[in-house]
Amino acid sequence: MQGMAVDPPRPMPTFSFTLENGAAFRTAPAPGSPMVLFFGYTHCPDVCPTTLADWKRVAQRLGDRAERVRFVFVSVDPDRDTPAIAARYAQQFDARFVGVSGTPETTFQMMTAFGVAASKDSSTTGSGYLVSHSSQVFLVDPLGRLVALYPFNSGWEALAADLESLL
Amino acid sequence: MTSVVRVARSRRTWPMRHCALIVGVLCVATACATGDPDTTADREALSALLRVGEAWARPADSGATGGVYLTIRNADSVGVDLVGITTPFAVSAEVHESMNHEGMAHMMARPALAVPAQDSVVMRPGGLHVMLLELTRALAPGDSVPLTLVFSNGLMLPTTATVRVP
Numbered sequence: 001m002q003g004m005a006v007d008p009p010r011p012m013p014t015f016s017f018t019l020e021n022g023a024a025f026r027t028a029p030a031p032g033s034p035m036v037l038f039f040g041y042t043h044c045p046d047v048c049p050t051t052l053a054d055w056k057r058v059a060q061r062l063g064d065r066a067e068r069v070r071f072v073f074v075s076v077d078p079d080r081d082t083p084a085i086a087a088r089y090a091q092q093f094d095a096r097f098v099g100v101s102g103t104p105e106t107t108f109q110m111m112t113a114f115g116v117a118a119s120k121d122s123s124t125t126g127s128g129y130l131v132s133h134s135s136q137v138f139l140v141d142p143l144g145r146l147v148a149l150y151p152f153n154s155g156w157e158a159l160a161a162d163l164e165s166l167l
Numbered sequence: 168m169t170s171v172v173r174v175a176r177s178r179r180t181w182p183m184r185h186c187a188l189i190v191g192v193l194c195v196a197t198a199c200a201t202g203d204p205d206t207t208a209d210r211e212a213l214s215a216l217l218r219v220g221e222a223w224a225r226p227a228d229s230g231a232t233g234g235v236y237l238t239i240r241n242a243d244s245v246g247v248d249l250v251g252i253t254t255p256f257a258v259s260a261e262v263h264e265s266m267n268h269e270g271m272a273h274m275m276a277r278p279a280l281a282v283p284a285q286d287s288v289v290m291r292p293g294g295l296h297v298m299l300l301e302l303t304r305a306l307a308p309g310d311s312v313p314l315t316l317v318f319s320n321g322l323m324l325p326t327t328a329t330v331r332v333p
Contacts, residue, residue, distance in 0.1 A: 045234035135272035
């Protein structure tokens, strides 16, 4: 692993989100394929779009194999991010990316499982608030185990290489 | 605005604050009497020393939050602060800085961003950026976003950010 390896790999629970069309989406990898996760919010102007832009580079590197990878953006700001907004946000970067926003309870449970923190900042912007949040990317292997973390701005190449090794 | 620009020029010439104030007051009086013939020259002189470039913006939907990155070069012998940004494409615009600490991403507003003398400030992903709040129109690749940067010396510099996928 070129990312920060989670050793031993940690089996992760799956969570169910309702998509814009009413369908359920479970945060589990497709059979035989890995899954990539990031927790952010759509009002984030810098760290979140930088991360998803990196994912796009990863997907481009993988080529057709990217079809087998689930790239999942999970909103930590369900108060503002509807399922439709979260989905649209992720798909802006790549039509294959999934964006989900769930109930506060589901969001909290999933964040807890992944060790993700988020908090509204006391300093507000002109039209809302900012959210401090964990900024690493998570890699889940085809068995549903968390196997690596990728700190923000550590380079998309490491994630691409590790995905290639899992595909 | 005229007096602000003139005071700023005076600060470069006479660093003592009270002198600058006196000169500024005199300039206002002079401007009233003479029709302010030097205003354009003042602005051009300051503009020549302060340049904004390499501005680009991320694609974003109307109503969403946008991000702009740019570079400010200050060739002047005194520092200046970026104190505001306006654009007709968003309800408001603010300068922010992302910081990562122990795996957490934080953002801090930078209402007065220092551009040191004879130095540059480079905005880039993961650091300094301009946050466009409540975009009034969608930003698609190839679009141009008009921006006006307001500096502490009174100078207002227009620039254009090109929308592109990074």
